Amino acid sequence: MHEKNRTEIATLGEFGLIKHLTQGITLTNPESKYGIGDDAAVLEFPKKQVLVTTDLLMEGIHFDLIYTPLKHLGYKSAMVNFSDIYAMNGKPKQITVSLAVSKRFCIEDLEDFYDGLKLACQRHQVDIVGGDTTSSVTGLAISITCIGEADGKNVVYRNGAKETDLICVSGDLGAAYMGLQLMEREKAVFQGEKEVQPDFAGKEYLLERFLKPEARKDIIEQLAHSGIIPNAMMDISDGLSSELMHICSQSHVGCRIYEDRIPIDYQTAVMAEEFNMNLTTCALNGGEDYELLFTVPLTKHEEISQLKDIKIIGHITKPELGCALVTRDGNELTLKAQGWNPLKG
Amino acid sequence: MHEKNRTEIATLGEFGLIKHLTQGITLTNPESKYGIGDDAAVLEFPKKQVLVTTDLLMEGIHFDLIYTPLKHLGYKSAMVNFSDIYAMNGKPKQITVSLAVSKRFCIEDLEDFYDGLKLACQRHQVDIVGGDTTSSVTGLAISITCIGEADGKNVVYRNGAKETDLICVSGDLGAAYMGLQLMEREKAVFQGEKEVQPDFAGKEYLLERFLKPEARKDIIEQLAHSGIIPNAMMDISDGLSSELMHICSQSHVGCRIYEDRIPIDYQTAVMAEEFNMNLTTCALNGGEDYELLFTVPLTKHEEISQLKDIKIIGHITKPELGCALVTRDGNELTLKAQGWNPLKG
Numbered sequence: 001m002h003e004k005n006r007t008e009i010a011t012l013g014e015f016g017l018i019k020h021l022t023q024g025i026t027l028t029n030p031e032s033k034y035g036i037g038d039d040a041a042v043l044e045f046p047k048k049q050v051l052v053t054t055d056l057l058m059e060g061i062h063f064d065l066i067y068t069p070l071k072h073l074g075y076k077s078a079m080v081n082f083s084d085i086y087a088m089n090g091k092p093k094q095i096t097v098s099l100a101v102s103k104r105f106c107i108e109d110l111e112d113f114y115d116g117l118k119l120a121c122q123r124h125q126v127d128i129v130g131g132d133t134t135s136s137v138t139g140l141a142i143s144i145t146c147i148g149e150a151d152g153k154n155v156v157y158r159n160g161a162k163e164t165d166l167i168c169v170s171g172d173l174g175a176a177y178m179g180l181q182l183m184e185r186e187k188a189v190f191q192g193e194k195e196v197q198p199d200f201a202g203k204e205y206l207l208e209r210f211l212k213p214e215a216r217k218d219i220i221e222q223l224a225h226s227g228i229i230p231n232a233m234m235d236i237s238d239g240l241s242s243e244l245m246h247i248c249s250q251s252h253v254g255c256r257i258y259e260d261r262i263p264i265d266y267q268t269a270v271m272a273e274e275f276n277m278n279l280t281t282c283a284l285n286g287g288e289d290y291e292l293l294f295t296v297p298l299t300k301h302e303e304i305s306q307l308k309d310i311k312i313i314g315h316i317t318k319p320e321l322g323c324a325l326v327t328r329d330g331n332e333l334t335l336k337a338q339g340w341n342p343l344k345g
Numbered sequence: 346m347h348e349k350n351r352t353e354i355a356t357l358g359e360f361g362l363i364k365h366l367t368q369g370i371t372l373t374n375p376e377s378k379y380g381i382g383d384d385a386a387v388l389e390f391p392k393k394q395v396l397v398t399t400d401l402l403m404e405g406i407h408f409d410l411i412y413t414p415l416k417h418l419g420y421k422s423a424m425v426n427f428s429d430i431y432a433m434n435g436k437p438k439q440i441t442v443s444l445a446v447s448k449r450f451c452i453e454d455l456e457d458f459y460d461g462l463k464l465a466c467q468r469h470q471v472d473i474v475g476g477d478t479t480s481s482v483t484g485l486a487i488s489i490t491c492i493g494e495a496d497g498k499n500v501v502y503r504n505g506a507k508e509t510d511l512i513c514v515s516g517d518l519g520a521a522y523m524g525l526q527l528m529e530r531e532k533a534v535f536q537g538e539k540e541v542q543p544d545f546a547g548k549e550y551l552l553e554r555f556l557k558p559e560a561r562k563d564i565i566e567q568l569a570h571s572g573i574i575p576n577a578m579m580d581i582s583d584g585l586s587s588e589l590m591h592i593c594s595q596s597h598v599g600c601r602i603y604e605d606r607i608p609i610d611y612q613t614a615v616m617a618e619e620f621n622m623n624l625t626t627c628a629l630n631g632g633e634d635y636e637l638l639f640t641v642p643l644t645k646h647e648e649i650s651q652l653k654d655i656k657i658i659g660h661i662t663k664p665e666l667g668c669a670l671v672t673r674d675g676n677e678l679t680l681k682a683q684g685w686n687p688l689k690g
Contacts, residue, residue, distance in 0.1 A: 033394060037595070038503050039432040039579050040398035040493065046391055049378060053385035054475060054490055056443035060482035087384040098401035098488060130399060137405035141481075143443060143488035145399055148385065158383050234384050250382070 001065060006106035018133050020107065021114045025128050029093050031149065032127040041129035043094060048149035053084035059139035067183045070109050072211045074116025077142050080237065082124050082215035083290045085148035087235035089156040089220060094129040095121065098143040100136035124217060154229055156294070161232035161251035165295035165316040168230075170219045170309055172263040173240055174279070177286025178271040179203075179210025185275075205267045213290040220292075222307050230294035239285040242337040243293050245323055254321040257314030257335075259328050284325070285338050346410060351451035363478050365452065366459045370473050374438050376494065377472040386474035388439060393494035398429035404484035412528040415454050417556045419461025422487050425582065427469050427560035428635045430493030432580035434501040434565060439474045440466065443488040445481035469562060499574055501639070506577035506596035510640035510661040513575075515564045515654055517608040518585055519624070522631025523616040524548075524555025550612045558635040565637075567652050575639035584630040587682040588638050590668055599666040602659030602680075604673050629670070630683050 012020055022036050034042040043050075055077070057063060063073055078095060085092040097117060101110065110133075121128055126146070186198040200207055216235075223230065232247045240262070248255050262283050272279040295316055296304055304310060314326075323335040357365055367381050379387040388395075400422070402408060408418055423440060430437040442462060446455065455478075466473055471491070531543040545552055561580075568575065577592045585607070593600050607628050617624040640661055641649055649655060659671075668680040 034500075034502065039429040040396040040435070040491075042433070042495075042500055043395040043397060044497070045395060050388040050390060050395060050492075051385040052388060052439070052441060052475060052490070052492060054441045054443055054477055054488065056445050056477050056479060056486065056488050058445045058479065058481050058486065061445070061480050084384040088387070090385070094397070096397060096399045096490065098399055100401050100403045100406070100486065130397060132399055132401050134401060134403065135406050136403050136486075138483050141401065141403065141445065141486045141488075143399065143401050143486075145397070145441065145490040146385075147395075147397060150387075152389070155379075155387055157379065 001070065002106055002108040005108060007108060009101065009103070009105065009107055012107065014133060017107070017110070021110055021133070022128065025118070027127045027129070028125060029127050031093050032129055035127060035129040036131070041094065041096065043129070043147060045149050049152045049155055051085050051088050051090045051148040051150060052145065053081055054143065054145040055081055057142040059141070064187070065140070066187055068211060070112040071116035074113040075120045075212055077144050078117050078120035078126070079213050079215045080290060081144050081146035082120070082126065082217070083235040083237070085146055086215055086217060086220045087233055087292060088148070088150060089154050089229065089233060090148040090150035092124055092126045092146050092148045094127045094147045096129060096145045097131035099131070099133050100141040101133070102136045102138055102140070105140065124215065156230050156233040158232055158234050158247050159250035161247050161253050161295040161316045162297070163253060163316055163318055164298045165231055166298060166301060166304065166312050167244070167255060167257060167293070167295050167314040167316060168304060168310050168312050169236070169240065169263060169291055169293050170216050171289070171291040172265045172268065173236065173289050173291065174272070174283035174286040175206050175209035175265050175268045176213060176288040177282055178268050179206035180288070181275055182206055182271065183210065203267060203271065205265060206271060210288065213288065215290060216292050219310065226303055226307065228296055228300055228303060230296050233292060233294035236289040236291045236293050237287060239287045240293065241284040241335045245335055245337045247293070247295065248323050252319050254317040254319050255314055255323045256317055256321070256326055258326045261311060261313040263311045346415065347451055347453040350453060352453060354446065354448070354450065354452055357452065359478060362452070362455070366455055366478070367473065370463070372472045372474070373470060374472050376438050377474055380472060380474040381476070386439065386441065388474070388492060390494050394497045394500055396430050396433050396435045396493040396495060397490065398426055399488065399490040400426055402487040404486070409532070410485070411532050413556060415457040416461035419458040420465045420557055422489050423462050423465035423471070424558050424560045425635060426489045426491035427465070427471065427562070428580040428582070430491055431560055431562060431565045432578055432637060433493070433495060434499050434574065434578060435493040435495035437469055437471045437491050437493040439472045439492045441474060441490045442476035444476070444478050445486040446478070447481045447483055447485070450485065469560065501575050501578040503577055503579050503592050504595040506592050506598050506640040506661045507642070508598060508661055508663055509643045510576055511643060511646060511649065511657050512589070512600060512602060512638070512640050512659040512661060513649060513655050513657050514581070514585065514608060514636055514638050515561050516634070516636040517610045517613065518581065518634050518636060519628035519631040520551050520554035520610050520613045521558060521633040522627055523613050524551035525633070526620055527551055527616065528555065548612060548616065550610060551616060555633065558633065560635060561637050564655065571648055571652060573641055573645055573648060575641050578637060578639035581634040581636045581638050582632060584632045585638065586629040586680045590680055590682045592638070592640065593668050597664050599662040599664050600659055600668050601662055601666070601671055603671045606656060606658040608656045
């Protein structure tokens with residue numbers, strides 16, 4: 001946050017602030033008919049299905065501004081919503097952005113936030129079409145709604161997984177969680193001794209995964225290009241284990257995934273060792289990966305194997321078999337949804 | 346808020362809570378293809394334009410739970426969003442609801458909130474299609490996004506007002522503001538002496554206007570029935586003066602409104618006198634009326650005059666004439682947008 005060169009928000013007022021932050025925002029998608037400046041945005045999707053997802057992020061629960069630059073926070077706030085639209089096999093098209101800010105924040109802080117937001121939108125061809133900026137008694141609250149589109153026949157739900165389907169996951173898992181652990185450790189050190197400079201050398205990937213996740217547009221494009229429509233899909237925000245159990249329970253099936261197939265980056269493994277944490281547990285329950293988890297028919301084995309950055313980690317079973325992880329030594333461990341739960345916090 | 350019979354939210358967890366609150370929610374609109382339970386809701390508007398509006402309401406800024414029952418808050422949170430959709434000459438069809446709650450709240454509190462929300466949705470044929478429930482360090486945050494539809498040619502923006510247009514307003518103004526003042530006074534009294542029971546006899550209308558506003562679906566229906574499409578429209582949330590200046594500035598016109606034509610309820614007038622406040626100022630700047638402000642061509646004078654609960658309060662002028670109120674004694678006072686500004690608070 002800006003400590004020097006602060007311009008107090010009160011100098012602009014609500015309308016002035018919205019105008020200031022949204023100036024220069026233009027609409028690029030033909031589906032965006034009218035953006036910021038009226039009672040509602042006007043969109044048009046004559047031949048598509050309209051996807052709507054929303055997220056509410058609260059300071060102190062979902063992010064810690066001690067180690068989260070506001071530009072990164074803006075970027076991430078948009079990305080996590082795009083990720084939900086991709087998880088339906090759709091394309092994000094518009095977002096609305098609502099912020100509630102306390103007096104602690106200055107205009108420069110919000111400019112940083114919007115810079116991150118705009119960068120994310122630019123990379124994913126998404127228009128900012130509306131929002132709300134207001135005050136808060138304490139802390140920052142961010143609410144983003146993302147609107148996307150999909151061909152009706154291509155929408156992929158969580159409930160379509162079928163027996164013998166292959167379970168696939170993009171990228172690698174657990175890195176964002178390790179990035180968070182690292183940040184928390186450095187924060188504790190920093191609060192103890194102010195002179196110590198954090199050393200993140202060799203751990204950049206973990207920090208990036210945590211601070212600046214990328215929604216997997218590329219995976220959706222690859223799948224479309226190969227003509228593969230998953231039977232079930234969701235994005236991994238609360239951890240692989242929790243999400244897989246959602247798919248299985250909504251699809252009335254069971255699953256087996258294999259410990260040795262879970263994709264994990266080298267830095268994640270090094271860090272887990274340093275923290276003396278179980279690596280598989282981190283990858284299963286870590287959360288905030290924003291990778292895609294999906295199932296495809298067994299007949300697609302060859303095609304899916306050829307796609308970049310997608311790994312087959314197991315298969316769907318009859319419901320009676322439950323959901324389990326097959327460990328390296330061949331044991332079966334029942335999966336548990338111990339995913340990140342902000343309501344227990 | 347519930348003080349006895351509290352069930353702690355932690356007993357259910359995030360997914361359990363969402364399931365509990367949303368059970369029994371069914372989709373009634375053909376445009377709602379899939380609601381709660383996946384990464385995004387799926388909607389379909391093949392022949393319509395899609396309207397999107399969003400609001401973020403923060404405890405301590407937008408509402409005070411000392412005098413706002415949670416059921417009313419749920420009802421109002423939905424209504425203010427419906428109002429924005431009507432203000433585009435559209436029909437609200439779906440909402441998503443995100444809540445961030447601190448430990449102070451129990452499950453029964455959130456049930457009350459949802460009861461109000463559901464009642465509002467039922468009355469306006471709106472489906473609850475998604476949302477997010479999470480925790481907050483302090484207080485309650487409510488973010489609602491409303492999706493509506495309109496025929497492309499019928500969407501009414503703020504920027505279409507034309508010289509000689511008649512300026513119309515529905516209902517009456519200033520009552521919600523008086524309701525707020527009354528609540529604030531009773532709160533102060535109550536905090537001083539716990540034995541004093543507030544006496545709201547004869548002031549029920551003011552309280553209802555503040556606690557339980559009604560979005561003016563009926564006005565939109567009347568206009569449609571009469572074949573009248575306003576040139577410009579918005580809803581009055583920040584006060585007549587502020588909203589009229591938005592219409593004029595976006596339409597590049599001026600206006601004259603007449604003090605003696607501003608619709609004011611008898612209870613509002615009595616209360617203003619009791620508080621020793623200027624009644625016209627309250628009606629111009631009060632806010633939270635959620636009435637519709639719109640302009641229609643002069644040729645519609647006769648038709649509009651016959652409609653129920655709509656009053657012509659002035660007319661649009663050339664931009665050079667600015668925006669002014671013509672007082673009862675014939676003076677012209679320049680309008681000021683001193684509407685409610687939570688960022689100055």
